Amino acid sequence: MTSSLPFPRAVLFDLDGTLADTAPDLGGAINRVRAERGLQETPYELLRPVASAGARGLIGAAFGLRPDDQGYEALRIEFLAAYEANIAVQTRLFDGVETLLAALAEKGIAWGIVTNKAARLTDRLTPLIGLGHAACTISGDTTPHAKPHPAPLLEAARRIQVRPEDCWYVGDDLRDIQAGKAAGMATVAAAWGYCGNVEPSTWNADVIAPTPESLLEIIPSSP
Incomplete structure (x- = not known):
């Protein structure tokens, strides 16, 4: 896999569905909320694709509620408490992520x-x-805005002391690509992630990476 992306001084990553497979613990938390109400579990295959959307995605899948619906906020608070209490029971880094991060460090590329x-x-x-x-x-x-607003990405670049145009942003959701583009960064769609039941090719990312290791193949050998 090749690309024409500039050499990155830093690579920034989304967390859920990009670096870490958090869906098992997120899904477990929302099903504990359902169990408290005497409801059957929502099948994991329905929860996993929406895990990157956090409470909004999981409550939507498990209860059919949106953030502006009555009862949503109470469910959100209960869900987050259940998740926080069991936040790293089954969560693991995706295969290849450790290799990727170690290789970035060897190349002198910061990651955040x-x-x-x-x-x-x-x-x-x-x-x-x-x-x-x-x-x-x-x-x-951390900032007054969340993705897809560029503010969090720009704050990351500021803290690492790298120009936004010298950063890549990698994520498994459309809002990640939108945020990266708005921040002036090169964008990489993490096709190994959850992707919200949407084909990443529709996001207009600069590059689609099928695996964490494949990301290394598109990094130029030198600046």
């Missing part, structure tokens, strides 16, 4: 995390799954 997950959850999870050494970690409430 930009997620819409709340900081209290991000800061608890990342050390437990081997991501505590990121050059920066930007959560959904």
